[in-house]
Amino acid sequence: MEKFTLLQSTAVPLPNEDIDTDQIIPARFLKATTREGFGDNLFRDWRYHPDGSQKSDFILNNPIYKGAILVAGRNFGCGSSREHAAWAIADYGFKAVVSSFFADIFKGNALNNGLLPVTVSDSFLNKIFEAIENDPNAGLEINLENQSISISNSSEVEYFEMDPYKKICLLNGYDDIDFLLSQKTIISTFEKNNRYPFNPIN
């Protein structure tokens, strides 16, 4: 996994609330067996007409807005557990998603792919939307070490919460799986001592 330390970028605003993972990547695009290429179908039905032409009123089709940060309304990523949603957002080129509230499974999937979910207060989220509305080139700075997010050329800054273990993983580019594999002896001992009857399947 890629390391995440500091990100300075302009941002793409998507103020809709309750954006579910079926919007981020519709199920009919989940038939691939690799992790690559999902960015092409990110927000597919909001981005394109059924004939494949672009919907000009959707934010990703507006050249004024670009950058490596997606800023979205509250309860982002609800619904299906499909990790393809996090893959699509990362594959499109985003490195972080900012919202005032994330659905649990999406947040976990994002963290497992080096895509940083940054939870801010509703009022700070509105300040970001206002800053981008006033100037699409307004930059954001996300500092993972300090757990801070600031709006460039202003004094606006907020500190965000972060699971200490996941912070170490992101700063160093570690995967959960590396850690779990290092625990195999402890896991085997746990299995021997576990009082729960296993009755394996086959």
Next chain:
Amino acid sequence: MAKTLFDKIWDNHVVNTVEGGTAVLYIDRHFIHEVTSPQAFDGLASRNIPVFRTAQTIATADHNVPTVNQHLPISEPLSKFQVDKLIENCDKYGVSLYGLGHPYQGIVHVIGPELGITQPGMTIVCGDSHTSTHGAFGCIAFGIGTSQVEQVLASQCLLQLKPKQMRINVEGTLHQGVTAKDVILYIISKLTTSGGTGYFVEYAGSTIRNLSMEGRMTICNMSIEMGAKGGLIAPDEKTFDYVNGKKYAPKNAAFDQTVSYWKTLPTDENASFDVEFTFQASDITPMVTYGTNPGMGMGVRQSIPQPLDPANRNSFDKSLSYMGLHAGESLLGKEIQHVFIGSCTNSRMEDLRLVADYVKGKQKAAHVKAMIVPGSKQVEAQVISEGLDLIFKTAGFDFREPGCSACLGMNEDKIPANEYCVSTSNRNFEGRQGPGARTILTSPLMAAAAAINGKIIDVSLD
């Protein structure tokens, strides 16, 4: 210290604790399917590591499979490739597969319980958000992403922070025509689509205890629709009776011994929850959804409300515009074009018997396309042995073969744009059942009534 059901199962499965309190949590049962597993197996291959505990992972093909002619090769090339990949991976890594053509194939959350793989006190995960279904047996069961599927395959463990805990009590007797599906749609309409986020929910109270195991599965299944990590219900005699005799359940003396352990699991009397809600069964009527998330639901005799939160106005208006509905409108008498009865929420025998009982001797409205998709090959076989398939066919319903089908529109079973579908599934998101499709979530009974009448009616007055 007094413990909850959740605490007891959690504590029994913590292998180790790391930085910041994150637990290495042991996983008893792992279900996989064709859509969220191929990249996980690729991960194992690139690290050149095996599946750590093959006997604790069970596979089936359900999400993208066709629901007709399952004996023939899959005609859609990408679906076929994905299902073939699952067969190849299960074969290579030694994982049991109940694939297409197997008498145990079906929707992953239907086959686990019916085979007795799901048992009280277990930790169960699957790369599917409706894994919460298994919580009906008194399990910690939750959906995971593909990276986590790989972690469980590699180590039989996951890194997890302990969630907060919520208890939802439902008390009293349900009205005629009101089912478990109405109860959970009612709860979600009160708590909203994000009201459970960060929590694991225990459902309790006399209404919940009086539900069958199948009704309890419907309740737990939709926990994720209010954002909860999962939902669970204390195991009781009903639970033990359901598990007893199932293929993979403990047998004879081992069963009795296990039951005595299961009886220690229910929440202690003085245990505390981070938050608790109580609802009255008498307040619940048949439910319908009117918007594009499962929290946008109401009693069928109510009218679509005005948006409560002005800040949410744009999302609310966008949702109603997608649905072709407006605030203040009632759905009673609303003409519909499609009915889908199926999904991991409502495709079990109890659901299909209820539908058969209602449609027997009746005929669906001529303009309605009505589809019934059983949850598994075992459900399908039981339907046929009881002659219910003939009742469905005589009433004009299309009785198909098992799979996730029109719940998520991955296979050919899609609803056309701008048409209304009364669906027993779990999500009314934009485009969920096909691009532009308009989904109205209801119970199987309400869906059957909509098919017969060609419009939405209040089944409790029927």
